[in-house]
Amino acid sequence: MAAKTRPKPDTPDASDRVSRIREGVTAAILEHRLLPGTKLGEDEIGEIYGASRTLVRTALQQLVHEGIVSIEKNRGAFVARPTPADAREVFEARRLIEPTIVDRACEAVSPAWLDRLRHHLAEEREAELRGDARASVRLSGEFHRLVAEMSGHSIYLGFLKELIARSSLIILLYRRHDTPACGTDHHAGIVAAIRKRDKAAARAQMLSHLTEIEAELFLKDPAADETRLADVLGA
Amino acid sequence: MAAKTRPKPDTPDASDRVSRIREGVTAAILEHRLLPGTKLGEDEIGEIYGASRTLVRTALQQLVHEGIVSIEKNRGAFVARPTPADAREVFEARRLIEPTIVDRACEAVSPAWLDRLRHHLAEEREAELRGDARASVRLSGEFHRLVAEMSGHSIYLGFLKELIARSSLIILLYRRHDTPACGTDHHAGIVAAIRKRDKAAARAQMLSHLTEIEAELFLKDPAADETRLADVLGA
DNA sequence: CAGGCGAAGATTGTATAAAGTTTCGCCTGT
DNA sequence: ACAGGCGAAACTTTATACAATCTTCGCCTG
Numbered sequence: 001m002a003a004k005t006r007p008k009p010d011t012p013d014a015s016d017r018v019s020r021i022r023e024g025v026t027a028a029i030l031e032h033r034l035l036p037g038t039k040l041g042e043d044e045i046g047e048i049y050g051a052s053r054t055l056v057r058t059a060l061q062q063l064v065h066e067g068i069v070s071i072e073k074n075r076g077a078f079v080a081r082p083t084p085a086d087a088r089e090v091f092e093a094r095r096l097i098e099p100t101i102v103d104r105a106c107e108a109v110s111p112a113w114l115d116r117l118r119h120h121l122a123e124e125r126e127a128e129l130r131g132d133a134r135a136s137v138r139l140s141g142e143f144h145r146l147v148a149e150m151s152g153h154s155i156y157l158g159f160l161k162e163l164i165a166r167s168s169l170i171i172l173l174y175r176r177h178d179t180p181a182c183g184t185d186h187h188a189g190i191v192a193a194i195r196k197r198d199k200a201a202a203r204a205q206m207l208s209h210l211t212e213i214e215a216e217l218f219l220k221d222p223a224a225d226e227t228r229l230a231d232v233l234g235a
Numbered sequence: 236m237a238a239k240t241r242p243k244p245d246t247p248d249a250s251d252r253v254s255r256i257r258e259g260v261t262a263a264i265l266e267h268r269l270l271p272g273t274k275l276g277e278d279e280i281g282e283i284y285g286a287s288r289t290l291v292r293t294a295l296q297q298l299v300h301e302g303i304v305s306i307e308k309n310r311g312a313f314v315a316r317p318t319p320a321d322a323r324e325v326f327e328a329r330r331l332i333e334p335t336i337v338d339r340a341c342e343a344v345s346p347a348w349l350d351r352l353r354h355h356l357a358e359e360r361e362a363e364l365r366g367d368a369r370a371s372v373r374l375s376g377e378f379h380r381l382v383a384e385m386s387g388h389s390i391y392l393g394f395l396k397e398l399i400a401r402s403s404l405i406i407l408l409y410r411r412h413d414t415p416a417c418g419t420d421h422h423a424g425i426v427a428a429i430r431k432r433d434k435a436a437a438r439a440q441m442l443s444h445l446t447e448i449e450a451e452l453f454l455k456d457p458a459a460d461e462t463r464l465a466d467v468l469g470a
Numbered sequence: 471c472a473g474g475c476g477a478a479g480a481t482t483g484t485a486t487a488a489a490g491t492t493t494c495g496c497c498t499g500t
Numbered sequence: 501a502c503a504g505g506c507g508a509a510a511c512t513t514t515a516t517a518c519a520a521t522c523t524t525c526g527c528c529t530g
Contacts, residue, residue: 089390
C-alpha cells in the first residue's frame with residue numbers, strides 16, 4: 001500500500017539501469033560524499049555503472065530536474081551549489097508544505113505505519129550514537145520523506161523529495177556548527193503527535209522543527225550569488 | 236529582476252532546440268490540441284521540428300517530469316491522462332500554494348507588474364469575446380503563472396507550472412459543462428486585490444476561485460484508477 | 471618576466487545505426 | 501466459423517561514431 005504509485009509497472013524505479021545510476025548518484029550527494037561543485041563526467045559515471053553515456057545523460061537530466069545537479073552547456077554536469085537565496089526559498093516552501101503533510105499523515109495513521117516510523121526512529125538513534133554522520137544525514141531526510149509517503153499524496157511527495165534533496169546540499173554548505181543535521185528528538189515528538197492523531201500538535205512541531213533547522217544556517221543577507229571566493233579568502 | 240534564476244546564461248530556455256520542442260508540445264497540450272492518450276511518436280515529432288530522436292526524447296522526458304506526458308516502457312510516449320484522484324491532488328496542492336503566492340505578489344506589486352497584469356486581463360477578455368476557446372484556456376493558465384512569476388519565488392513558480400499544466404488536462408477531461416475554463420471576472424478581482432496590496436482579500440479570492448473551478452469538475456468518488464472502459468461501456 | 475595568442479587534448483552535443491520488444495495481421499488447426 | 505499461435509512490421513531502447521565546443525598548456529612576444 002506504500003509504494004504503489006502507478007498501476008502498471010512502467011517505472012519499477014530500481015530495475016532499469018538508468019534508475020540505478022540516478023539513485024546511486026543521489027545517494028552519494030545526499031550522504032555528502034559528493035560535494036557541491038564536483039564535476040560529474042559522463043564517461044566517468046558510465047564506466048562506474050557499466051553503462052553507455054546515453055543512459056548516464058538521461059539520469060543526470062533527471063537529477064537536474066530534482067535540483068541537485070546543474071548542467072552547464074558544453075561544460076558538463078556538476079553537483080549543484082544552492083545559493084543562500086535558493087536556501088531561503090527551499091525552507092519557505094517546506095514550511096508551507098510539510099505542516100499540511102503531517103496533517104494528512106495523522107489521518108492515515110495505522111499500526112503498520114507506526115511500525116515503520118518507530119523502526120526509522122530507532123535507526124536514526126543508532127546512527128547518531130554511532131557517530132555516523134553520513135547515515136544520520138541520509139536518515140533525517142528519509143524521515144521527512146517517510147511522512148510524506150504516509151500522507152498518500154503523490155504530488156506533495158514529489159515536491160518534497162526535491163526539497164529534501166536540495167536541503168541536504170544546503171545544510172552541507174551553510175550549517176554554522178557541526179550540529180547533527182536534524183534533531184532526532186524533534187522527529188520523535190512529531191511521531192508522538194501523529195500517533196495521537198493530534199493534527200494541531202503535529203503541524204506545530206513540524207513547523208518549529210523546520211524553523212530551527214533554518215535558524216542553524218548562516219544565510220548572509222545580500223542576494224549573494226556565487227563566488228564565495230572573495231568572502232572566504234578575504235585577502 | 237523577474238526571470239533571473241541563474242547567473243550564467245546556461246539555460247536560455249528558448250534558444251536551444253530541445254526547448255523549442257518542449258514548448259511546442261506543451262503549448263499544443265495546454266491548448267487542447269493534443270488530447271489525453273494521444274501517441275507522441277518520436278519520429279513524428281522529430282520530423283515536425285527537424286530534429287533527431289535524441290532531442291525529441293530529451294524533451295519528452297522533461298514533459299514526463301512536468302506531469303503532462305507519460306512514457307510506458309517499450310510502448311512510447313502519450314499525452315497524460317490524469318485520474319480523478321490525480322485531479323483532487325492537483326487542486327489540493329494549488330489551494331495550498333497559490334494563496335501564499337498571491338500573498339507574496341502583493342508585496343512585489345509595482346507599476347510595471349500592474350501593467351502586465353492589466354494587459355493580460357485585456358487579452359483574456361478579448362479571447363473570450365472572440366469565442367476562442369483555445370486561447371482562453373491557455374491565457375487563463377498563464378494568468379496564474381504570471382502571478383507566480385510576480386511572487387519572485389522560483390520554487391513556487393516551478394511547482395505551479397507543473398500544477399497548471401496538469402490542471403489544463405484535468406479540466407479538459409472532467410469539466411461538466413462547457414463553461415469557460417476560468418472565470419475572467421475572478422482574475423480581475425484578484426488583480427484588484429493585488430493592486431490594493433490587500434493580502435487577505437487576495438488570498439481569499441484566489442482560494443474561492445480555485446474551489447469554484449474544482450467544483451465544476453466531475454470527479455467520481457471511487458479511487459478510480461484508469462480503465463474508464465468498464466464504466467463507459469457498461470455492458 | 472608578465473601577458474596574450476594558439477594549438478592540442480578532452481568533453482559534451484548530436485546524429486545514426488544496431489538490438490530488443492511489443493503489437494497486429496494472418497494463417498492454420500480444430 | 502472460431503480460437504490459438506506464428507511471423508513480420510514498427511517502435512522504442514541502447515550503443516557507437518562523428519562534429520562542435522571549451523579548457524588547458526606551451527610558446528611566443530613585448
